[in-house]
Amino acid sequence: MDRTSLSTIASVDGLFCRYGSLTVLQGLSLDIGPGVLGVLGPNGAGKTTLMRTLATVLPVQVGRVVVAGVDVSERRNVVQARRSIGYLPQVFGYHGGFTAREFVEYVAWMKGLSAPHARVEAEWALSEVGMDEHGSTRMRSLSGGMRRRVGIAQALVNRPQLLLLDEPTAGLDPEQRITFRRLMRSLGESSAVVVSTHLVEDVATACTRVAVMSAGELRFDGSPDELVRLGGSVDAEGNSPIERGYLAAIHGTGR
Amino acid sequence: MIRMFLLRMRRSPAKWAFPLVAGFEIWILQELRFTGFPIWSEVGAALMYSVLVLGPVAAGLAGLRAWVERRPALVDLDTGMVREAAVRRWLATAGEIGWVALAFLTGVLFLMAAVGPGATWGEPDWMLVAAAFLAVWACGFIGWSVSWLLPSRVTGPLVGLALYMAMGLSVSLDLTVGASWIPSSLERLTPFEVSRPGLRVAQVAIFGGFILAGVAASAIGVRSRRAILGLVVGLTLVVAGLVVAPVGRPAVAAIDPPQVCDPGVVTVCYHPAYSTGAQPVIVAVRRTMAPLLTAGVVPSRLAQYEYEEPAGVSVPFLMDPDPNEASRAVARAALAGAVGAGVCEDFEDRYRVWTVVEAWLISQAGYEAGQLVFDQTGQSHRLDPFFDPDHQAMYQRFVAVPDDDRIVWLAGHFDRLRSCDVGTEELP
Numbered sequence: 001m002d003r004t005s006l007s008t009i010a011s012v013d014g015l016f017c018r019y020g021s022l023t024v025l026q027g028l029s030l031d032i033g034p035g036v037l038g039v040l041g042p043n044g045a046g047k048t049t050l051m052r053t054l055a056t057v058l059p060v061q062v063g064r065v066v067v068a069g070v071d072v073s074e075r076r077n078v079v080q081a082r083r084s085i086g087y088l089p090q091v092f093g094y095h096g097g098f099t100a101r102e103f104v105e106y107v108a109w110m111k112g113l114s115a116p117h118a119r120v121e122a123e124w125a126l127s128e129v130g131m132d133e134h135g136s137t138r139m140r141s142l143s144g145g146m147r148r149r150v151g152i153a154q155a156l157v158n159r160p161q162l163l164l165l166d167e168p169t170a171g172l173d174p175e176q177r178i179t180f181r182r183l184m185r186s187l188g189e190s191s192a193v194v195v196s197t198h199l200v201e202d203v204a205t206a207c208t209r210v211a212v213m214s215a216g217e218l219r220f221d222g223s224p225d226e227l228v229r230l231g232g233s234v235d236a237e238g239n240s241p242i243e244r245g246y247l248a249a250i251h252g253t254g255r
Numbered sequence: 256m257i258r259m260f261l262l263r264m265r266r267s268p269a270k271w272a273f274p275l276v277a278g279f280e281i282w283i284l285q286e287l288r289f290t291g292f293p294i295w296s297e298v299g300a301a302l303m304y305s306v307l308v309l310g311p312v313a314a315g316l317a318g319l320r321a322w323v324e325r326r327p328a329l330v331d332l333d334t335g336m337v338r339e340a341a342v343r344r345w346l347a348t349a350g351e352i353g354w355v356a357l358a359f360l361t362g363v364l365f366l367m368a369a370v371g372p373g374a375t376w377g378e379p380d381w382m383l384v385a386a387a388f389l390a391v392w393a394c395g396f397i398g399w400s401v402s403w404l405l406p407s408r409v410t411g412p413l414v415g416l417a418l419y420m421a422m423g424l425s426v427s428l429d430l431t432v433g434a435s436w437i438p439s440s441l442e443r444l445t446p447f448e449v450s451r452p453g454l455r456v457a458q459v460a461i462f463g464g465f466i467l468a469g470v471a472a473s474a475i476g477v478r479s480r481r482a483i484l485g486l487v488v489g490l491t492l493v494v495a496g497l498v499v500a501p502v503g504r505p506a507v508a509a510i511d512p513p514q515v516c517d518p519g520v521v522t523v524c525y526h527p528a529y530s531t532g533a534q535p536v537i538v539a540v541r542r543t544m545a546p547l548l549t550a551g552v553v554p555s556r557l558a559q560y561e562y563e564e565p566a567g568v569s570v571p572f573l574m575d576p577d578p579n580e581a582s583r584a585v586a587r588a589a590l591a592g593a594v595g596a597g598v599c600e601d602f603e604d605r606y607r608v609w610t611v612v613e614a615w616l617i618s619q620a621g622y623e624a625g626q627l628v629f630d631q632t633g634q635s636h637r638l639d640p641f642f643d644p645d646h647q648a649m650y651q652r653f654v655a656v657p658d659d660d661r662i663v664w665l666a667g668h669f670d671r672l673r674s675c676d677v678g679t680e681e682l683p
Contacts, residue, residue, distance in 0.1 A: 093328030
């Protein structure tokens with residue numbers, strides 16, 4: 001059955017992924033539409049594997065993944081799909097000697113934009129993340145937060161329909177995280193943003209939808225309010241309502 | 256593409272090594288200007304020879320870049336891109352090799368500036384220059400692809416070292432056993448040799464093949480079918496080049512090479528490529544040969560050594576930019592009957608006579624007689640041409656003989672002198 005609908009930008013259907021004898025994704029199915037989807041889960045839940053599969057970095061082993069109407073389960077289609085994808089990996093690799101502007105421009109060119117177009121789009125992407133004033137700073141000289149913003153700029157530069165951000169707030173100080181959440185909300189207004197995180201506050205404040213994963217399975221798929229409701233009473237384990245909902249989803253103890 | 260290539264070059268750490276590599280290249284080329292004359296044929300050979308150093312440097316730098324690009328974080332970022340993996344990888348490594356290639360081109364400019372104004376014959380062997388340029392890139396891509404497949408901090412430098420040893424061995428084999436399957440690097444050093452175009456094509460195929468295979472090897476696993484095709488085509492080009500190379504083997508003597516002659520009492524003939532700087536040599540060989548011509552024991556024609564002349568028609572001389580050496584070489588050739596012939600050395604007594612005459616021929620012409628040698632620091636000095644005080648005294652006696660008597664003695668003894676048949680008791 002085709003799970004995609006008109007508002008669906010990407011869909012995952014029955015996705016399995018194994019690394020040797022370890023099964024990381026176990027028949028995962030998920031539709032992704034406009035807005036910000038937060039993917040929550042403990043370490044080893046399979047979040048990064050899901051993100052890398054959606055980014056076409058990993059091939060689809062079993063199941064079907066469609067991005068922007070293109071079935072990327074067929075490897076020959078991935079190049080076409082990549083034009084619609086922006087991806088910030090969990091560990092963001094960059095060329096330290098490049099300036100922020102050069103780096104984003106270079107990535108834009110690698111994403112298939114012509115050199116003059118890449119330059120224009122790099123300026124736009126940097127301004128979107130508030131880094132236009134630091135465009136001439138070398139990547140290695142930027143702070144961790146600024147570097148992450150450049151990472152988002154490189155993901156944005158081809159104006160993707162599907163923007164994948166793998167733990168974008170990891171290692172940031174509280175003020176930087178607040179800025180990031182604002183940025184994610186704004187990005188979600190024009191495209192489908194998938195944010196992998198293990199910080200429930202990110203989800204509570206920035207996401208329009210939450211998917212909770214554990215042991216390669218989808219344990220919850222709904223709005224942040226629904227996750228809060230899943231947490232139930234204040235007597236349950238967890239410091240905040242959404243944390244309680246998250247734990248309930250993980251352990252299957254929700255109402 | 257060019258903009259991105261320039262960006263990668265501009266931001267490559269290899270740019271800091273550029274002044275060193277370019278300076279080293281110029282130094283090598285200065286050392287490799289074999290004859291000291293401004294001759295085009297030496298340009299291509301010297302540049303190809305300098306690849307022995309630049310190639311391993313390119314391999315090392317490209318290998319280090321491959322190791323950096325192979326870090327998981329960059330691979331993750333790179334893998335999800337739209338442009339061909341081979342193009343991306345080519346660009347990444349070209350930014351490094353580009354600086355070494357630029358150092359090579361600096362060397363080309365240096366040689367053009369050093370040779371061009373004085374060159375009087377022929378033109379640069381551009382195909383050989385192109386082949387050498389490709390060889391730098393080929394070495395870089397070999398370093399890149401090996402390091403990509405076996406990522407490690409040390410892979411690139413080790414590949415560079417291995418290439419240096421392999422190329423050094425190939426040159427050594429080329430010089431010692433004439434391994435004809437090796438595309439020669441030390442070829443066409445003089446304008447008396449001609450290259451056949453087959454070798455140039457073979458060299459371009461070999462180095463171009465290595466480049467293609469190197470790029471393709473690093474793209475295997477991303478777009479495997481195309482990468483494997485590239486690898487197969489690249490290696491096929493390499494093999495085809497190696498097969499074709501012996502067919503086009505150069506270093507054959509040119510048929511009927513051009514000649515210019517400086518007429519006079521002694522006619523001196525030489526290749527027009529040596530016109531710049533030839534005059535001091537002409538003066539030296541004329542002065543040296545004057546007594547023998549007066550004695551009528553040698554032809555009144557001197558011809559540069561590489562010409563195939565029927566014996567006895569002319570005396571061969573070497574075009575050596577140092578007139579002392581030119582004088583010594585022509586004196587020795589006249590007394591021995593051929594350039595480089597070491598006669599009489601088995602007969603010490605007769606060799607003494609021989610060297611006395613040789614030293615006198617050189618000295619009367621106004622040049623230094625001793626053999627030029629270099630010590631370990633590269634400093635040059637001339638050896639004393641005489642073995643001991645007796646030998647020195649023998650020479651002084653010969654110098655003191657009146658000119659006319661000496662000419663008569665030379666005329667009467669020259670043929671036997673050449674045959675090492677004149678003993679010390681016969682020396683006046």
